[in-house]
Amino acid sequence: MDLQTVRKTAREKLGGVCRVCPVCDGVICAGEVPGMGGVGTGTAFRNNIQALAGFKLNLRTVHHVSQPKLACTILGIKLSAPVIGAAIGGIALNLNAAMNEREYTGAIVSGCSRAGIIGMTGDGPKPEFFAAGLEAVRAGGGQGIPVIKPRETGLIVEMANQAAAAGAPAFGIDIDAAALMNMTNAGQPVGPKTPADLEYIKKHTRIPFIVKGIMTVDEAEACCTAGADAIVVSNHGGRALDHTPGTAEVLPYIAEAVGERLTVLADGGVRSGADVLKMLALGARAVLVGRPFALGAIGAGDQGVTLIANKLIAELQAAMILTGTADINTVSEETIW
Numbered sequence: 001m002d003l004q005t006v007r008k009t010a011r012e013k014l015g016g017v018c019r020v021c022p023v024c025d026g027v028i029c030a031g032e033v034p035g036m037g038g039v040g041t042g043t044a045f046r047n048n049i050q051a052l053a054g055f056k057l058n059l060r061t062v063h064h065v066s067q068p069k070l071a072c073t074i075l076g077i078k079l080s081a082p083v084i085g086a087a088i089g090g091i092a093l094n095l096n097a098a099m100n101e102r103e104y105t106g107a108i109v110s111g112c113s114r115a116g117i118i119g120m121t122g123d124g125p126k127p128e129f130f131a132a133g134l135e136a137v138r139a140g141g142g143q144g145i146p147v148i149k150p151r152e153t154g155l156i157v158e159m160a161n162q163a164a165a166a167g168a169p170a171f172g173i174d175i176d177a178a179a180l181m182n183m184t185n186a187g188q189p190v191g192p193k194t195p196a197d198l199e200y201i202k203k204h205t206r207i208p209f210i211v212k213g214i215m216t217v218d219e220a221e222a223c224c225t226a227g228a229d230a231i232v233v234s235n236h237g238g239r240a241l242d243h244t245p246g247t248a249e250v251l252p253y254i255a256e257a258v259g260e261r262l263t264v265l266a267d268g269g270v271r272s273g274a275d276v277l278k279m280l281a282l283g284a285r286a287v288l289v290g291r292p293f294a295l296g297a298i299g300a301g302d303q304g305v306t307l308i309a310n311k312l313i314a315e316l317q318a319a320m321i322l323t324g325t326a327d328i329n330t331v332s333e334e335t336i337w
């Protein structure tokens, strides 16, 4: 199993829905939602890529770091490296029905688990989507984090408790899916959540609570006040609102404001180990990776996901040696030029 074969198979199976470009940057697929692109002009997706590219790394090799430490613990979950497989739902619509939801979530959960990291599962207009994720988490011995759409607050609590019963170590809500029309059209209304809603969810659930889709300091503060355990600085891979900044641009401000009050995660445009290191130097404790893992899953199931994960982890290790970063838990902001 090699990367070229995985990408070739994924390209064939995706039938033009995703061109599997040499660099996954949101240019060709702008506006292709459903599909793999960013919404509208595709600017928010491209901003993620450009923001990360705008940060440069300091090359340092006069030091003693030859075996950096990559292992970390995020929300009590032990990881071989600070990388998490992002939730991707709607495989039929977005990914040319190249797999069904259960096969896809299974590939993400077990492919990530084999690489020593953890994957997220999603939610969608059909109840089977969330159920498929829960099944994958259960089958994977609890190695998965279900992410729930911003539904009616009582229903979120119910679904979070189902996630806990399936053995999940944490759950999330992708709060930035607040205007997702395909949910509302299917009679599954979603919408924004008030700080009181977030507090209610935290009070009535028993595993760590992640709020995914935070892009401003004031909303990060609100999540701290509500007692959330983590946020994901994310614009949903540029698929929620057109013209947002890139996540790497806003991340340092958010990370500095919240400090140690909750765990800051980030995603959007992470394509290499160097990108992972940049996000950590900008203040994230771990990153989520979306489209690259989706291509791995479509190209070769769980083995494809493991292959991509191991490649990212090997690149991260090399980037740590080449920046003199001894421990992934204490990445210095001076790693950035």
Ligand SMILES: Cc1cc2nc3c(=O)[nH]c(=O)nc-3n(C[C@H](O)[C@H](O)[C@H](O)COP(=O)(O)O)c2cc1C
Pocket (backbone or CB within 6 Å): 035, 036, 037, 048, 086, 087, 088, 089, 090, 094, 122, 123, 147, 173, 174, 212, 234, 235, 236, 237, 238, 239, 267, 268, 269, 270, 288, 289, 290, 291, 292
């Ligand atoms: C096709 C597609 C479907 C997605 N579905 C979901 C979803 O169901 N739930 C969710 O929280 N995020 C979803 N996302 C967003 C990802 O979890 C993640 O935030 C994003 O893909 C990260 O950016 P990247 O793909 O550039 O790594 C989706 C993204 C894509 C591309």
